[in-house]
Amino acid sequence: MGVHREVGVDIVDIRRIRLSYERYGDKFLQRVLTESEIDYCRKKKDxxxxxxxxxxxxxxxxxxxxxxxxxxxxxxxxxxxNDKHGKPSFRVLDKTLGIAGEKIRLSLSHNGDYAVAFVLLDL
Structure with missing residues (x-):
């Protein structure tokens, strides 16, 4: 039997994220991101x-x-x-999900007021 694929896509209004951060500060970041992700984001211009x-x-x-x-x-x-070239991928931290990071392909983009993510998952 062949590979079964699932997709997921999401778009986020960056202004909404900025407002959440202004309201809740680092508690917001710590709720939705890991420490490594927070460190990575803090180094970015925006x-x-x-x-x-x-x-x-x-x-x-x-x-x-x-x-x-x-x-x-x-x-x-x-x-x-992100790899050394900046290509994003996932590290699966919760092994009970039953998926491996290499089975998930990820593309991210942000421009203006929006950020978008597209995921292709091989099962």
């Missing part, structure tokens, strides 16, 4: 664009898995990492 892209990535992978942001999937189930 930190909130990078935060929004990671937010969208986690939403998109939760859709590809089929759980949404519930039923065992949480903000810290996965972590977005």
């Amino acid at each position: 930190m909130m664009s990078s935060v929004a892209a990671r937010f969208a990535a986690k939403e998109a992978v939760s859709k590809a898995i089929g759980s949404g942001m519930s039923r065992g999937f949480s903000w810290k189930s996965v972590e977005v990492v």
Whole structure:
């Protein structure tokens, strides 16, 4: 039998992420990102664009898995990492999901007011 594929996509209004950060500060970041992701975003010229892209990535992978942001999937189930060329991918932190990071392909983009993530999951 061939590979079964699932997709997930999410778009986030960066202004909404910025408002959440202004309201809740680091508590917001610590709720939705891992420490490594926070460190990565803090080094970027526009930190909130990078935060929004990671937010969208986690939403998109939760859709590809089929759980949404519930039923065992949480903000810290996965972590977005970048290779030396900047290409994003996932590190799966919650092994109970039953997926491996190399089975998930991720594309991120942000421009203007929006960040978008697209996920292709091979099952």
